[in-house]
Amino acid sequence: xxxxxxxxxxxxxxxxxxxxxxxxLAGKALRFAFVRPFYHQDLVQQMDEIGVKSLGIVLLTxxxxxxxxxxxxxxxxxxxxxxxxxxxLVSASMIRELGPVLAGLMVAGRVGSGIAAQLGSMxxxxxxxxxxxxxxxxxxxxxxxxxxxxxxMMPVLTVINDFxxxxxxxxxxxxxxxxxxxxxxxxxWEQIASDGFTLRFIPxxxxxxxxxxxxxxxxxxxxxxxxxxNTTGGTEGVGQSTTRTVVLSSILxxxxxxxxxxxxxxxxAV
Amino acid sequence: xxxxxxxxxxxxxxPPTGGVEPxxxxxxxxxxxxxxxxDGRRASERRPTTIRRAIRDELAEEESTxxxxxxxxxxEHRVTPVIELDHVYLGFDRPILEDxxxxxxxxxxxCLVGESGTGKSTTLKLILRLLVPDRGNVCIHGEDITNxxxxxxxxxxxxxxxxxxxxxxxxxxxxxxxxxxxxxxxTALDDDEIEHRVREKLAFVDLDPxxxxxxxxxxxxxxxxKRVGIARGMANNPEIMLYDEPxxxxxxxxxxxxTRLIMKxxxxxxxxxxxxxxxxxxxxxxxxxxxxxxxxxIAFFGxxxxxxxxxxxxLRDFLGGS
Ligand SMILES: Nc1ncnc2c1ncn2[C@@H]1O[C@H](COP(=O)(O)OP(=O)(O)OP(=O)(O)O)[C@@H](O)[C@H]1O
Ligand SMILES: [Mg+2]
Numbered sequence: 001x002x003x004x005x006x007x008x009x010x011x012x013x014x015x016x017x018x019x020x021x022x023x024x025l026a027g028k029a030l031r032f033a034f035v036r037p038f039y040h041q042d043l044v045q046q047m048d049e050i051g052v053k054s055l056g057i058v059l060l061t062x063x064x065x066x067x068x069x070x071x072x073x074x075x076x077x078x079x080x081x082x083x084x085x086x087x088x089l090v091s092a093s094m095i096r097e098l099g100p101v102l103a104g105l106m107v108a109g110r111v112g113s114g115i116a117a118q119l120g121s122m123x124x125x126x127x128x129x130x131x132x133x134x135x136x137x138x139x140x141x142x143x144x145x146x147x148x149x150x151x152x153m154m155p156v157l158t159v160i161n162d163f164x165x166x167x168x169x170x171x172x173x174x175x176x177x178x179x180x181x182x183x184x185x186x187x188x189w190e191q192i193a194s195d196g197f198t199l200r201f202i203p204x205x206x207x208x209x210x211x212x213x214x215x216x217x218x219x220x221x222x223x224x225x226x227x228x229x230n231t232t233g234g235t236e237g238v239g240q241s242t243t244r245t246v247v248l249s250s251i252l253x254x255x256x257x258x259x260x261x262x263x264x265x266x267x268x269a270v
Numbered sequence: 271x272x273x274x275x276x277x278x279x280x281x282x283x284x285p286p287t288g289g290v291e292p293x294x295x296x297x298x299x300x301x302x303x304x305x306x307x308x309d310g311r312r313a314s315e316r317r318p319t320t321i322r323r324a325i326r327d328e329l330a331e332e333e334s335t336x337x338x339x340x341x342x343x344x345x346e347h348r349v350t351p352v353i354e355l356d357h358v359y360l361g362f363d364r365p366i367l368e369d370x371x372x373x374x375x376x377x378x379x380x381c382l383v384g385e386s387g388t389g390k391s392t393t394l395k396l397i398l399r400l401l402v403p404d405r406g407n408v409c410i411h412g413e414d415i416t417n418x419x420x421x422x423x424x425x426x427x428x429x430x431x432x433x434x435x436x437x438x439x440x441x442x443x444x445x446x447x448x449x450x451x452x453x454x455x456x457t458a459l460d461d462d463e464i465e466h467r468v469r470e471k472l473a474f475v476d477l478d479p480x481x482x483x484x485x486x487x488x489x490x491x492x493x494x495x496k497r498v499g500i501a502r503g504m505a506n507n508p509e510i511m512l513y514d515e516p517x518x519x520x521x522x523x524x525x526x527x528x529t530r531l532i533m534k535x536x537x538x539x540x541x542x543x544x545x546x547x548x549x550x551x552x553x554x555x556x557x558x559x560x561x562x563x564x565x566x567x568i569a570f571f572g573x574x575x576x577x578x579x580x581x582x583x584x585l586r587d588f589l590g591g592s
Contacts, residue, residue, distance in 0.1 A: 037455075126438035129400050133432045134452045134502075135424045 025139065025229075026222045029147045032140040042145035050111045050146070050221075051153030055160070057106050062161035065098055066090060066168030074177040083177055087187030090169035095192070095209040099162035101257050104216035107154060108249040112224040115146055116245035119228025120238035128229065138229065147221040154217030155210050162209060196268070204268045212260055216253050223249040335379060335533065336558040336573045343377055350412040351375050352510060352542040353397055358406035366392055368566040370406075377540040379532065381553040383588070384563030390546040391435055393563070394512045397544065398432055399423045410510070428456055431503035435514040435546075437495040439487035445472075445498050446483040452506040471501040476527050493520045500528070504535065511535060513545045517552060525549060532556050550589060554578070562588065 073089040119142060122128050131138045166188060173179040195204045227241040227248075351373035360367040366389040374380045382390050395401045396408050399415050407414045415426055439448050449468045453459055459467065469479040475497040487495055496516060503511060513532065517525040529552035535541040536556070547553050553560060554574045562570040562577075562585065570577060570585055577585060 122440075125441075126434045126436050127440055129395070129398075130432070130434060130438040130440070132400055132424070133398055133427055133430070134455060135428045136455055137420070137424060 021230075022222065022226050025143065025226050026147075026218070028139050029143040029222065029225070032137070032144045033148055035140070037140075039141055039145055042141065043148055046145045046149030047153055049114070050107070050149045051156060054107055054110055054153075054157060057110060058103055058157050058161050059164050061102055061106055062094075062099070062164040063168040065102060066094060066165030066170075067172045069093055069098070069165070070169035070172035070177065074173065083173075084179055084183055085187055086169065086173045086177060086179055087166075087184040088191035090173075091166050091188040091191045092205070094162045094165040094169075095205045096261075097257070099165060100158050100209055100212035100216060101253060103154065103158045103161040103213060104220065104253040104257075105250055107150075107157065107217070108220045108253060109246055111150070112220045112245045112249050113242045115221065115224035116228040116231075116242045117238055119225060120231035120241040121235070123229060123231045124234050124238060143222075143225040143229070146225055147218060150217035150221035151214060152217075154213040154220075158209065158213035198268065207268060208261070208264050211264060212257065215256060215260060219252050219256070220249045223252065334554075334574060335536070335556055336575070338537065339378060339558040343375065349376065351409075352378075352411060353380075353544065354407075354409040354412075355393070355396065356407045356409065358396060358403045358408065360389070360392065360396065360401065360403045365566055367396075367403075370563070370566075370568055372561045372568060372571055374542050374544060376542055377536060378558045379536050379543045379545060379556050381557035381560045382544060382546045382563060383548065383550070383553060383560060388563045389566065390563060391514050394432065394514055394544065394546060397510075397512060398427055398430060428506065429508050430510040430512060431506065431508040433496070433499045433503045433511070433513040433516050435518075437487070437492075437499035439495055439498055439502070441487045443486075444483065445485050445487065445490070448487065448498060449502045449505050451502065456506060467505065468501075471505050472498070474504075475501045475531060476524075477501070493524050496520065497524075497528070500531070507539075509541060511541050511543045513543065513547075515546050515548065517547060517549050525552060528552075529556055564588075 069090050070086055074083055074086055077083045077086060077089070119128075122142075128138050131141060170181060170184050173184050174181050192203045192205050198204055198207050224245045227245045231237045231241045233240070353372075353374040355370055355372050358367055358370045359365070370393065372380065372382075372393075382393060384390055392401060396403055397410075399408070399418065402416055408416055410426060410429075415423065418426060439445075440451070443451070446465075446468055449471055450464050453464050453467060468483070472479040472482065477494065477497055482490065482494065482498070487498070490498065496519070500513070500516060503513075511532075516532070517528050520528065529549075532543060532545060533556045536543060545553075545556065557574050559571060559573055560577050561568055564584055570580065570582065578589070580586070
């Protein structure tokens, strides 16, 4: 069946081109961060849009995640009579995994979809063409501020997410489990210190917990811009781009989280 | 060109209210348009029965744009055209344009007409190098733009203004910021000068600057958006203006205003324009030459008079059916 193999070859070529374009866009967006003119105002606006306006959902999800973590682990720890270690469990899970991943998924849903929808409708209403016509590179004007904004704000959001998560754990362990606040925070710190330090004073947990959101932020912004700018087919296309953005960036976040963890663990262990 | 001619042409009210000849046209013009004028008189005695006749009457009543152009640019045909499409082929999933060749000389207004979906907007995007032809060349001032890099193309576009079919205003910016955009991007004007220029351009398209400047595009009517689009397109005083259906969806009065405006830019500032339009009346009023796109090819390219006089069946259907 030559037709089938041909189709497969075509399809894989297409996929390859997509991947190439994706990385091309990422490279250009980052390169333009160092080339005049700079669109400061757009960057500030995007940092507000991505960071400040996502604060609410991040606070809410972080707090409840910390609470449920404390609740679940208290049940397990009680069987060993080790409830005083509850702070260690909550902080390790929040800082290394749940903080970055949850913040990433929330931002992908809120910000990624918004960016894709905005750029997509700008594409289908010829506003991207208009930018080009007026002599502005749309990548520089639209993509670079969004990528930079996400790269800067995702780690910030994650740190906040971690903190309120641990705070939520504190609330549950004090009220329901009976671990005093002082002990709780002492075990939190013990956990952070026990994992060792990079450059003597940066806890390894923090390195993990900050590299991840940095990468996730880039992935969310570039995926959203890529699908947004390549929207075709009117308003229906905008909807498709939005969905694709959320699906692909969520998958990439979860898959890359695994590989990043593996890499970081082996690097930090040395 | 003499100041007389210019004034007479520029300030004459349009549409004409009657068949009154302007006082003292230059004698050169007299003999040239003698024939048409007689034709017009004959036609007005009998009742015009077809659109074509009505158009011919209208042409006889005012000095046509192409004649004005011939007078003011006697040597222009010897110079390299400002815009030139040279045997251009373009296809997406199917062929759209085949062997399309048109040119616009300095100060000309070329009108591009044709049925919906024949590739008129696509042609404008070729001139802007938003699209690159599969075969053939697109030249601006004799320079081939098909091989420019992305950055070079951005520079080249600074000499062109485009009015998009959908206006394509930036909907996150106010009207003021929209019109000021090309000025902020490409000029060193300070804020006062920018505001002055924006007001001037908005007034030029018959909008009240104080009323609309602070509004968002979504708060405007379709016709107002279109006029803001025109103001933005010409904010930079480009030497080439491209209009994609500037009058579609407008009432007859606004249509007249915009037609007059395009003519004013041509006659006063010598702007080279390509106008896509479905409105045959205004096409005949503002065109120096008309290009008709039919079935992927240029079916006709010539002056409005030649078009009105043509016996080609498609052209007759096109004019008669409008
Ligand atoms: N990006 C694109 N991808 C695929 N096909 C396209 C694209 N842009 C335009 N076309 C096709 O090219 C043809 C010409 O489109 P174009 O917009 O130039 O038409 P038009 O002459 O401006 O029509 P109208 O008068 O309705 O505006 C259409 O059939 C359209 O389907
Ligand atoms: Mg069109």
